[in-house]
Amino acid sequence: MTAAAEAVRPVARPASLSRRMRKSPLGRLIMRIPFYLLVAVIFVYALFPFYWVVRSSFTPEVNLFQTPIQYIPAHPTLANYRGALSANFFTHALLNSAIVAGSVTLLSLAIGSSAAFALGRFKFHGRSFVLYLVLSMTIFPQIAILGALYTTITKFNLYDTLGALIFSYLIFTLPFTIWVLTSFMRTLPGDLEEAAYVDGATPLQVFWKVLLPLIAPGLVTTGLLAFISAWNEYLYALSFTQSPNHYTVPLAITSFVSPTGSAFAVPWGQIMAATVIVTLPLLVLVLVFQKRIIAGLTAGAVKG
Amino acid sequence: MASVATTVTTRRRRRTKLQRRQTRVAWLLLVPSLAVVALVALYPLGKTVFQSFTNQEFLALEPTKWVGLQNYTTLIHDTFFRTAIWTTVKFTLITVAFEFALGLAIALVVNSSFKGRGVMRAVMLVPWAIPTVVAAQMWKWMLDDTFGVINDLFVRIHLVSHSHAWIAEPSTALASVCAVDIWKTTPFVALLLLAGLQVIPQDLYEAAEVDGANALQQFWRITFPLLKPAILVTLIFRTLDALRVFDVFYVFFGNRPDTQTMAIYAQSTIVGDGHVGYGAAISVAIFLIIAIFVVIYMTVNRVTEE
Numbered sequence: 099m100t101a102a103a104e105a106v107r108p109v110a111r112p113a114s115l116s117r118r119m120r121k122s123p124l125g126r127l128i129m130r131i132p133f134y135l136l137v138a139v140i141f142v143y144a145l146f147p148f149y150w151v152v153r154s155s156f157t158p159e160v161n162l163f164q165t166p167i168q169y170i171p172a173h174p175t176l177a178n179y180r181g182a183l184s185a186n187f188f189t190h191a192l193l194n195s196a197i198v199a200g201s202v203t204l205l206s207l208a209i210g211s212s213a214a215f216a217l218g219r220f221k222f223h224g225r226s227f228v229l230y231l232v233l234s235m236t237i238f239p240q241i242a243i244l245g246a247l248y249t250t251i252t253k254f255n256l257y258d259t260l261g262a263l264i265f266s267y268l269i270f271t272l273p274f275t276i277w278v279l280t281s282f283m284r285t286l287p288g289d290l291e292e293a294a295y296v297d298g299a300t301p302l303q304v305f306w307k308v309l310l311p312l313i314a315p316g317l318v319t320t321g322l323l324a325f326i327s328a329w330n331e332y333l334y335a336l337s338f339t340q341s342p343n344h345y346t347v348p349l350a351i352t353s354f355v356s357p358t359g360s361a362f363a364v365p366w367g368q369i370m371a372a373t374v375i376v377t378l379p380l381l382v383l384v385l386v387f388q389k390r391i392i393a394g395l396t397a398g399a400v401k402g
Numbered sequence: 403m404a405s406v407a408t409t410v411t412t413r414r415r416r417r418t419k420l421q422r423r424q425t426r427v428a429w430l431l432l433v434p435s436l437a438v439v440a441l442v443a444l445y446p447l448g449k450t451v452f453q454s455f456t457n458q459e460f461l462a463l464e465p466t467k468w469v470g471l472q473n474y475t476t477l478i479h480d481t482f483f484r485t486a487i488w489t490t491v492k493f494t495l496i497t498v499a500f501e502f503a504l505g506l507a508i509a510l511v512v513n514s515s516f517k518g519r520g521v522m523r524a525v526m527l528v529p530w531a532i533p534t535v536v537a538a539q540m541w542k543w544m545l546d547d548t549f550g551v552i553n554d555l556f557v558r559i560h561l562v563s564h565s566h567a568w569i570a571e572p573s574t575a576l577a578s579v580c581a582v583d584i585w586k587t588t589p590f591v592a593l594l595l596l597a598g599l600q601v602i603p604q605d606l607y608e609a610a611e612v613d614g615a616n617a618l619q620q621f622w623r624i625t626f627p628l629l630k631p632a633i634l635v636t637l638i639f640r641t642l643d644a645l646r647v648f649d650v651f652y653v654f655f656g657n658r659p660d661t662q663t664m665a666i667y668a669q670s671t672i673v674g675d676g677h678v679g680y681g682a683a684i685s686v687a688i689f690l691i692i693a694i695f696v697v698i699y700m701t702v703n704r705v706t707e708e
Contacts, residue, residue, distance in 0.1 A: 144529055212431045216428040220424050224429075239642075239646045245453055248673060268438050326531055332649045333665070337673045376536060381531070392523070392597070396597035
């Protein structure tokens, strides 16, 4: 019996009733009903907005702007998907986000894993200083350096390029990557490494041939988290890009306008179709790598 | 005797040599990371602080001048900034409180073993994974004043008598952004707390059961104290995140002055208006406000620890 299930039981009543209830299978089932109701409420709360997106994406524009509201589309259509995918800036944005998030992830893993090797497997002066520096970077507010980044990026002619985003996104992906990979590195036993050193291997060989394969799960976890946070970023993308060709997904999703150009007629059908399109890959990633992601999140937060 | 002494010293010398080599390799490995941190974080931070003492304008015709504390004295009397701070702090208090309470309840539910627990955990990750901007768009459509499902549901269950323009009406504007954030982040909070719950040894509860402790006593005497580190870390992370909120507010209101957050005010001052110097002062102020919250949490942590 767990705390939550226990809490369901009326506390003031004498235990005999609940004991009698617990004995019969039917009684046990009845006692579980409030619990499962609670589970159902959580389930609906988390997923109903997604149902609504999917429903709206398949509902013809005419029926979307009609009362009473149709909870299930009476005449489902793919028109909204066709509309979203024929918007040039949206398909560009999918590609741009893939390029930016992919590059940021690879760069963070490459740079971060070597730092994690140093911080996790070596003893040296200044180690804890570097660790604290990295940790303080993870809670660094991005807005605090917006102005300086903005002027620097313009000075180096990086304004309105994907390069500006890749460069600036490292500020939130790299410290996190270093922190989590270091904690993965630390959990490895020392014998393997020592054996390799005794056989005359160089530190670089130990890193490549011994440690990196062992922390592969950690690389997957941190890579996923870096990818997701870069894919979702909005503030820098909004500030450092301008032309629709360089939009990333979050910018594109707010840029749909109606064919008539009216600010009041927002093409919600297309926006919802676009939402489904950008959410699906994330959904697949999350469901496939569920355990890995949770491990990474808790390593980053709880151990931190 | 002498020979023993020499072997000890040579061994020690060898060890320090090894140590020195280790240190060198370690720093070499750290070079790329430290270079990036210096370039993307420390240099811009220093530059921001410097800019905050100047009248720098983006694409200005006149050269930038050192103005001392002028930006800061203006900032103290800036009612827009005051409103922005107040909006952000209200948002932070509301969302962190709700997310913590709901998240803890959900964590306790999901922590018990039942059929479909794995599914529940996957379901909880979904709102966390999608971009905040996308979540904001989803809710903006659901909260639509005439064709939104929220109005339809609320009228059906007689919670409201007629449809509301939730986002446009000043009395419900803040509540509607909070609703988005709470929906998106509560599952994440629950996952963090769940991780904390799962390391509490089960036999503690069994022992308490034997001693006749009821569920409430078990919660206060076992769950809560042992969960405290996880709770504290979760609260810090959420508070810092909420204080720099940008996306939801921007999607819902743009930079409407009565509903802008600190981050939006800074962004629109720098990028929108090109007032780099004044914007830098706002950024530094935000940084300090966030630092104050960190110090408060640290102090609370130390006091309750004793």
